[in-house]
Structures are given as structure tokens and as C-alpha cells.
Amino acid sequence: xxxxxxxxxxxxxxxxxxxxxxxxxxxxxxxxxxxxxxxxxxxxxxxxxxxxxxxxxxxxxxxxxxxxxxxxxxxxxxxxxxxxxxxxxxxxxxxxxxxxxxxxxxxxxxxxxxxxxxxxxxxxxxxxxxxxxxxxxxxxxxxxxxxxxxxxxxxx
Amino acid sequence: xxxxxxxxxxxxxxxxxxxxxxxxxxxxxxxxxxxxxxxxxxxxxxxxxxxxxxxxxxxxxxxxxxxxxxxxxxxxxxxxxxxxxxxxxxxxxxxxxxxxxxxxxxxxxxxxxxxxxxxxxxxxxxxxxxxxxxxxxxxxxxxxxxxxxxxxxxxxxxxxxxxxxxxxxxxxxxxxxxxxxxxxxxxxxxxxxxxxxxxxxxxxxxxxxxxxxxxxxxxxxxxxxxxxxxxxxxxxxxxxxxxxxxxxxxxxxxxxxxxxxxxxxxxxxxxxxxxxxxxxxxxxxxxxxxxxxxxxxxxxxxxxxxxxxxxxxxxxxxxxxxxxxxxxxxxxxxxxxxxxxxxxxxxxxxxxxxxxxxxxxxxxxxxxxxxxxxxxxxxxxxxxxxxxxxxxxxxxxxxxxxxxxxxxxxxxxxxxxxxxxxxxxxxxxxxxxxxxxxxxxxxxxxxxxxxxxxxxxxxxxxxxxxxxxxxxxxxxxxxxxxxxxxxxxxxxxxxxxxxxxxxxxxxxxxxxxxxxxxxxxxxxxxxxxxxxxxxxxxxxxxxxxxxxxxxxxxxxxxxxxxxxxxxxxxxxxxxxxxxxx
Numbered sequence: 001x002x003x004x005x006x007x008x009x010x011x012x013x014x015x016x017x018x019x020x021x022x023x024x025x026x027x028x029x030x031x032x033x034x035x036x037x038x039x040x041x042x043x044x045x046x047x048x049x050x051x052x053x054x055x056x057x058x059x060x061x062x063x064x065x066x067x068x069x070x071x072x073x074x075x076x077x078x079x080x081x082x083x084x085x086x087x088x089x090x091x092x093x094x095x096x097x098x099x100x101x102x103x104x105x106x107x108x109x110x111x112x113x114x115x116x117x118x119x120x121x122x123x124x125x126x127x128x129x130x131x132x133x134x135x136x137x138x139x140x141x142x143x144x145x146x147x148x149x150x151x152x153x154x155x156x
Numbered sequence: 157x158x159x160x161x162x163x164x165x166x167x168x169x170x171x172x173x174x175x176x177x178x179x180x181x182x183x184x185x186x187x188x189x190x191x192x193x194x195x196x197x198x199x200x201x202x203x204x205x206x207x208x209x210x211x212x213x214x215x216x217x218x219x220x221x222x223x224x225x226x227x228x229x230x231x232x233x234x235x236x237x238x239x240x241x242x243x244x245x246x247x248x249x250x251x252x253x254x255x256x257x258x259x260x261x262x263x264x265x266x267x268x269x270x271x272x273x274x275x276x277x278x279x280x281x282x283x284x285x286x287x288x289x290x291x292x293x294x295x296x297x298x299x300x301x302x303x304x305x306x307x308x309x310x311x312x313x314x315x316x317x318x319x320x321x322x323x324x325x326x327x328x329x330x331x332x333x334x335x336x337x338x339x340x341x342x343x344x345x346x347x348x349x350x351x352x353x354x355x356x357x358x359x360x361x362x363x364x365x366x367x368x369x370x371x372x373x374x375x376x377x378x379x380x381x382x383x384x385x386x387x388x389x390x391x392x393x394x395x396x397x398x399x400x401x402x403x404x405x406x407x408x409x410x411x412x413x414x415x416x417x418x419x420x421x422x423x424x425x426x427x428x429x430x431x432x433x434x435x436x437x438x439x440x441x442x443x444x445x446x447x448x449x450x451x452x453x454x455x456x457x458x459x460x461x462x463x464x465x466x467x468x469x470x471x472x473x474x475x476x477x478x479x480x481x482x483x484x485x486x487x488x489x490x491x492x493x494x495x496x497x498x499x500x501x502x503x504x505x506x507x508x509x510x511x512x513x514x515x516x517x518x519x520x521x522x523x524x525x526x527x528x529x530x531x532x533x534x535x536x537x538x539x540x541x542x543x544x545x546x547x548x549x550x551x552x553x554x555x556x557x558x559x560x561x562x563x564x565x566x567x568x569x570x571x572x573x574x575x576x577x578x579x580x581x582x583x584x585x586x587x588x589x590x591x592x593x594x595x596x597x598x599x600x601x602x603x604x605x606x607x608x609x610x611x612x613x614x615x616x617x618x619x620x621x622x623x624x625x626x627x628x629x630x631x632x633x634x635x636x637x638x639x640x641x642x643x644x645x646x647x648x649x650x651x652x653x654x655x656x657x658x659x660x661x662x663x664x665x666x667x668x669x670x671x672x673x674x675x676x677x678x679x680x681x682x683x684x685x686x687x688x689x690x691x692x693x694x695x696x697x698x699x700x701x702x703x704x705x706x707x708x709x710x711x712x713x714x715x716x717x718x719x720x721x722x723x724x725x726x727x728x729x730x731x732x733x734x735x736x737x
Binding site for chain 1: 186190194197198201205209246247250252253328330331332334374375378379382625626627628699700702703708709710
């Protein structure tokens with residue numbers, strides 16, 4: 001029998017390789033397990049932390065503390081029954097303050113596609129809610145202005 | 157030579173039978189050496205593994221606190237005592253991790269020095285006690301439970317190897333002394349000692365899936381507690397109780413007993429007593445709700461029926477009289493509105509002892525209250541029950557019940573006549589369930605409606621005017637009873653209460669306030685009765701809680717009010733009734 005037959009060498013190499021692979025795998029598993037434990041520990045601590053924060057949040061939101069803060073800093077009072085509006089029609093209209101705008105405003109106009117009655121209705125519906133008319137400026141046409149300027153320039 | 161040379165260079169070959177033996181020996185040699193070298197390689201690898209790789213890992217563990225526990229979060233959650241939350245999920249009780257300090261006397265290096273240093277950190281511990289503990293024979297002794305992080309770092313800085321920490325849970329009540337009588341408290345080992353903490357100890361310390369949700373609403377509880385303590389302080393009372401209950405399902409939104417205590421350090425033994433459920437009292441005139449309801453239910457009498465209240469009522473050696481006698485006979489609404497003892501006693505007499513007794517029993521006033529906490533008082537019922545007991549019970553004397561029992565019974569009439577079971581545990585299944593099939597009817601809807609009218613009348617025209625809140629249609633009944641001291645009624649020691657309901661046309665909530673031993677003030681013209689002491693508090697509570705709970709205010713003119721049809725039975729200034737029978 002040959003001592004260093006190819007097959008023997010090969011099988012020894014395979015055994016060493018397998019052993020090394022096994023060793024590496026076991027190391028890897030241990031590392032992963034350790035990482036897992038670390039992560040679990042971290043998440044455990046995180047959960048405990050959240051629990052503390054939650055308790056603190058509810059502690060800081062105690063009604064008596066909120067009441068004191070509101071009375072100290074906001075000057076608010078208990079809602080009285082007379083202050084509650086029960087009918088939607090009694091809600092006052094919001095004050096619409098329309099400052100005169102510097103720039104001309106353009107509105108998208110409905111495009112008529114042959115004048116069906118539906119569209120007319122829609123148009124009315126759209127117009128209905130706008131209570132305060134927005135300031136209308138004299139229409140300005142850029143081309144006209146340009147033409148005027150050009151004319152003036154030519155005269156001079 | 158050439159042959160020899162050739163021989164020397166060439167290997168010796170043995171042919172024949174000897175050859176195979178030699179081969180075998182060589183093969184064995186190779187095999188054994190291979191096995192040994194493999195074994196050495198393995199040992200070498202293991203040495204490298206243990207000394208270099210594992211060693212470093214172990215150091216790493218030590219640095220991290222020495223734990224590599226493969227912990228499951230869900231399992232750990234079960235070890236922790238469960239939370240208690242209110243109906244909106246606000247924490248009422250929770251358990252937080254803290255470190256507790258213990259000592260191992262055997263490995264303490266310098267007991268005297270350690271004791272001295274510990275006293276500096278914890279001024280509440282005494283040097284002598286500590287030294288005795290640290291010089292003891294055992295291997296474990298608690299020094300201080302539940303440290304703050306600062307205290308812990310101070311102790312770590314001492315560097316004493318005999319002092320160690322153990323992670324423990326501490327019960328925290330973020331709302332403080334908000335509802336200690338319902339929530340209860342635990343001892344240092346996390347065992348429930350009172351309230352829900354005790355009655356649900358098994359659930360909280362066992363396999364709890366989710367936090368225990370109570371029906372308490374922290375906001376309403378705050379309103380109730382604030383107004384109750386204010387009323388007690390204003391009238392210099394010694395204690396009191398209050399409750400807010402949903403009259404449709406018996407859910408208790410707020411429950412308070414005064415004086416209150418801090419559940420973190422329950423020391424004041426008087427304050428631990430729950431006046432709302434454990435204390436039993438003669439409730440006084442609020443019991444007229446039951447005698448009047450029984451009369452309307454059993455006797456077909458008109459509201460205009462007149463009771464002779466001109467003379468004190470004499471039955472045997474007993475004499476029943478009114479606080480403020482009127483100069484004319486009183487109709488049913490007047491008896492109720494003016495809270496006439498004589499009138500109510502006559503009502504009880506008309507219904508009869510047997511029927512009154514079974515009516516009280518149906519309402520659960522003769523047996524202990526059913527509630528999910530352990531602190532329940534047993535009612536004091538007259539025994540034997542004579543006819544005179546029926547008369548006195550009709551205006552709330554001679555029978556003592558827990559205040560919550562009275563509120564529950566009154567709510568069972570006002571809600572339309574269905575018996576209520578009070579509860580502090582929010583049961584989602586029950587909330588989704590429509591009307592229970594096992595419901596027990598106490599009075600007919602007609603009687604319930606008439607009682608609503610009567611209760612509203614008390615607030616619009618009678619003794620409970622101070623409880624009215626514009627827009628919320630409050631109804632209710634005042635109650636003032638004298639306390640018994642050494643077997644005698646003492647007129648200076650009273651129990652003043654008011655039970656209110658709103659909105660009266662379709663009652664949703666019952667609000668009750670009781671003050672123990674109030675004293676009259678200048679503002680109340682010296683009166684310390686339910687109408688002066690408790691009714692304003694109930695009014696304030698309703699005014700504050702109604703917007704929170706989204707009860708819509710409606711402003712009805714007086715003529716369209718619920719109590720308006722009863723006004724024709726009320727005498728004018730000359731004591732004449734509009735309709736006479």
C-alpha cells in the first residue's frame with residue numbers, strides 16, 4: 001500500500017476541510033447566538049424604556065396638572081352649556097378679509113362644450129359659496145401693453 | 157557491482173506471503189499515526205477555541221453584565237404584573253423595573269464602613285440596624301427595595317463586593333391619588349391588597365394577555381374628586397363619597413371616597429376605608445325615590461292624591477314629623493318635591509310591608525352589593541321587619557345601605573325600570589351586546605317616566621334647585637339623614653347627599669355626592685342639608701362633565717319642561733291646589 005496515495009491525501013484533505021468548515025460554522029452559530037442575545041437584551045431594554053416613558057407621559061398628563069397649566073398659561077375656562085352651539089345654522093360665518101391683491105388674479109373659467117343644462121347648474125353651484133366678491137382688476141393684456149410701448153417708442 | 161548497485165538503489169521487495177504481512181503492518185502504522193495526529197489537531201483547535209475565541213466572548217459577557225439569557229419578550233411580559241388602564245387607555249397602574257439592593261454578609265469586607273456609607277445614601281435607614289444586618293450569619297438580607305438610578309450608581313461607587321442588586325418590579329400609579337379606592341394597591345412583593353388589584357390579583361399576576369381595562373374615565377374621576385373635596389372643605393365635613401354612573405349599563409365612570417390616600421404609601425388607615433361601597437349608612441330622603449316609585453307602580457293613584465301631612469304621624473310609640481311642616485295637605489309631587497317624611501311614610505304604608513320589602517329586595521337593597529372589588533358592606537336591615545320599619549324605611553331611616561347601592565337602585569328606576577348591575581370592568585363584549593335577555597324589570601316604563609318628572613320637579617321647584625345646570629335638564633333628589641351616636645339620632649351630625657340624573661328626558665348619567673358631617677356656613681344660611689351641601693357639587697360636576705361626554709345642551713322654556721305637567725298639583729301661595737280631588 002502506498003502511503004501517499006492520491007485517494008488517501010484527498011480524503012485527509014476532505015476531512016480537514018470538513019473539520020474546518022464545522023469549526024467555522026459552530027463559531028458562526030455562536031456569534032449569531034450572541035448577537036441574538038444582545039439584540040434581545042437591547043429590545044428588552046427598549047421595551048422597558050418605552051414602559052417608563054408611557055408611565056411618565058400619563059403622569060405628566062394628569063388632569064389636575066393639565067388644568068393648572070391651562071389656567072396658568074392659557075386663560076381658558078370651563079365650557080358652559082350656553083357656549084355650546086347645537087344648531088349648525090347658528091355657527092357664525094367666518095369673517096372673510098380679502099386684502100387688495102397686488103397681482104391680477106385669473107380664474108379658471110368653465111369651458112362650454114355646447115351649452116348643456118347640466119353645466120349651467122354646475123356653474124351656479126360653483127358660484128354659490130363665494131360670498132365676498134374678490135376685487136376685480138382692470139384686465140391687462142400684455143400684448144396690448146407691449147404694442148402701446150412699441151408705438152410710443154416709434155413716435156419718439 | 158552493477159547488480160549490487162541496482163539493489164541498493166532499488167527498494168527491497170519481498171514477494172510471497174511475507175509481503176502481505178508487512179503491508180498490513182505499515183497500513184496500521186499509518187492509520188494510527190493519522191488518528192493521533194487528528195486527535196492532536198482537534199485538541200489544538202479546541203485550545204485555540206477555548207483560550208482565544210471563547211475567552212474573548214466570555215470577557216465580553218462579563219463586560220455586558222454577565223447575562224446571555226435567551227429571553228423571550230412575551231414570556232418576560234407575563235412575569236410582569238399586568239397594567240390597569242382606564243376606559244380611554246390611560247395608565248392607572250403599571251409595573252416598572254427597578255433595582256433592589258441586598259447584601260451577602262459573608263463576603264462583606266468592612267461591615268462598619270459599608271453601614272456608614274449606606275446611611276449617608278439612605279438617611280431613612282439607621283446605622284445600628286444596617287450593621288446588625290451586615291454582620292448577620294445569613295447569606296442574604298434586603299437592604300433597600302426599589303432604588304432610583306442615582307442611588308444605584310452611588311452604591312456601585314462604594315465598590316463593596318457584598319452588596320448586590322436584584323431587578324424587581326415596582327408598582328407605579330401614574331395618576332397618584334386619583335382613584336385609589338377602586339384601583340387599590342399592592343404590597344412590596346406585588347401582591348394586590350385592595351380594590352381591583354386584589355380582586356383581579358390572579359389575572360394581573362398570571363397569564364394576562366392585555367391590560368385590565370376599567371370603566372373609570374380619568375377626566376370624569378378628576379372632576380368628581382375635585383368637586384367632592386371642595387364640598388367637604390367648604391362645609392368642613394369629615395369625609396364623603398361620590399360616584400358617576402352610566403344608567404344604561406351600570407358602568408361606573410368615576411367613584412371616589414374621601415379622605416383619599418396615596419396608593420404608593422397607604423398608611424392612613426382611616427383613608428383606606430371605602431365610604432362608597434364598604435360603608436353602610438341610613439341614606440335619608442333619597443330613599444323616597446323607592447317608596448314613591450313603589451306607590452306609583454302598585455297603587456293606581458293620581459298625582460293629585462292628597463296626603464295628610466298637617467299633623468305628625470303617630471304609630472304606636474313612634475312619631476314621625478317633618479323638618480318644615482306645610483300648612484296644607486300635600487299632593488304626591490309636593491311630598492316628593494318638599495321631601496315630606498310624613499307623606500313618604502304614608503306612601504309606604506299604602507303600599508304595605510310585604511310589597512315594600514320585596515320591592516327593596518328586587519332593587520338589591522337588602523343584600524350586599526355585587527361589584528368587582530372586595531370592599532363591599534353588608535346592608536343593615538331591620539330585623540324583625542315590623543310595619544313601623546316600612547314607614548321609616550320609606551324616608552330612608554332604620555335601613556342602612558352602601559351609597560353605591562342606593563345610586564344603583566335609583567338608576568334602575570330612572571333608566572326605564574331595568575335592574576342595573578354596577579361594574580368597574582370594561583367588558584367590550586357586553587358593550588357590543590344589545591339588551592341582555594336576562595334583564596329584570598323593576599318598574600313599568602310609565603312609572604319610570606313619572607319618576608323622571610318628579611325628580612326633575614325637585615330640581616326646578618323643590619329642594620334640589622342648586623343642582624340645576626342650564627341646558628342639561630338635571631333631575632335628582634336630596635337626602636339628609638341624622639347619624640346615630642350611641643344609639644341616638646344626633647341632629648348636629650348629618651349625612652347630606654344628592655343623587656342627580658341628566659339629561660332627564662332620556663337619562664344617561666347618574667351623579668351622586670355625599671358629605672359626612674357637614675357644618676352650615678354663612679353662605680348656606682347655616683343649612684347643612686343635601687340641597688345646600690351636595691346639590692351644588694353635583695351641579696358643578698354635571699356642568700363640567702357634560703361637554704366632555706358630548707351631551708348636547710337644549711334650552712327648553714319652562715312650560716315645555718319635563719316637570720311642567722306636574723306643576724298644576726303644586727299649591728299656590730295661599731296653599732290652594734289648582735285641581736282638587
